[in-house]
Structures are given as structure tokens and as C-alpha cells.
Amino acid sequence: MYHSYVNLRGEIKQRKWENHPPPHTSKKPVEGETILFSQRSEQRRPDQPQTPLPWKLDTRPSSPKGLGKGESIKKMSLKRQLEGKKQKNNKLSIKELQMNHSQRKIGVLRRHIRKRQRLLNRISR
Incomplete structure (x- = not known):
């Protein structure tokens, strides 16, 4: 049949x-x-645990930027930080490294405002 x-x-x-x-x-x-x-x-396949898609995996480094392996934020020497400041004025400060993303954004914006304000004051003198 x-x-x-x-x-x-x-x-x-x-x-x-x-x-x-x-x-x-x-x-x-x-x-x-x-x-x-x-x-x-x-x-139909047997139910298998769903693995997250590769582009959804969180691949951000666990340590904040600019720190070597095994170095904590507090251990980071002031000298290294000053080098960073000399090199480019938009490196993060120790305080900013400890903030979360939105706080850091606000901190960075405040810093930019202060920088522009200084320039304005210098010009207007």
C-alpha cells in the first residue's frame, strides 16, 4: 500500500x-x-541549547583601555597617565575609567566644554 x-x-x-x-x-x-x-x-533535530549567534557575543576586552595585563586602574602610574595627556588630550582619566559608559560620555563632554571655554577665555583676553 x-x-x-x-x-x-x-x-x-x-x-x-x-x-x-x-x-x-x-x-x-x-x-x-x-x-x-x-x-x-x-x-526535526533533538532540542539543543541555543548558542548565541557569533555577532551577539560580547567580545569587548574585560580590562579598560590602556591597561596592561594584571594592572588595575589604581596601580596605573601617574607618569603613564601624564604621558597620555601630553600625547593627546582626549585620553581618559583614572576617574573616567571607573565610570560606566553613559557617565563617561558626560565626563568627556564636560572636558571638551572646559577645553573650549579655556580657548575662548584665552582669545577674549
Whole structure:
């Protein structure tokens, strides 16, 4: 006895009932009755724990920027920090390194405002 099924391409196929009983039916079909079911249900994988997608993984470094391995923020020498300040005036201060992102943003903006204010004062003198 044959029964119809839909394969993955959407084509309707016939196959022998004895070899491939459809997974969702327990009752034997009446002669001439066609049962449609998708092969997909046979290929369902066992439930596996969902791993996060690679681009959703948090790949940020655990230590704040500018610190060597095993160095804490407090241990960071003042000399190194001053070097950073000399090099470029937008390096983060120790206080800013301990802030979270939004606080740091505000701190950086405040610093930029102070810098511009100094320049304005210097010009207006």
C-alpha cells in the first residue's frame, strides 16, 4: 500500500507505507486514502541549547583601555597617565575609567566644554 507525501522541494511523491509510516499518524490508512505530511517532521533535530549567534557575543576586552595585563586602574602610574595627556588630550582619566559608559560620555563632554571655554577665555583676553 502506498501513501503520498510532500518532499522538501514541495513535490508530491508516493511511497510504500510499510517502509515509511508517517510520523504523526498511528492509525493505518483506509485503502485509497492519501495522507499528506512533510518529510521535515522526520528530520526535526533533538532540542539543543541555543548558542548565541557569533555577532551577539560580547567580545569587548574585560580590562579598560590602556591597561596592561594584571594592572588595575589604581596601580596605573601617574607618569603613564601624564604621558597620555601630553600625547593627546582626549585620553581618559583614572576617574573616567571607573565610570560606566553613559557617565563617561558626560565626563568627556564636560572636558571638551572646559577645553573650549579655556580657548575662548584665552582669545577674549
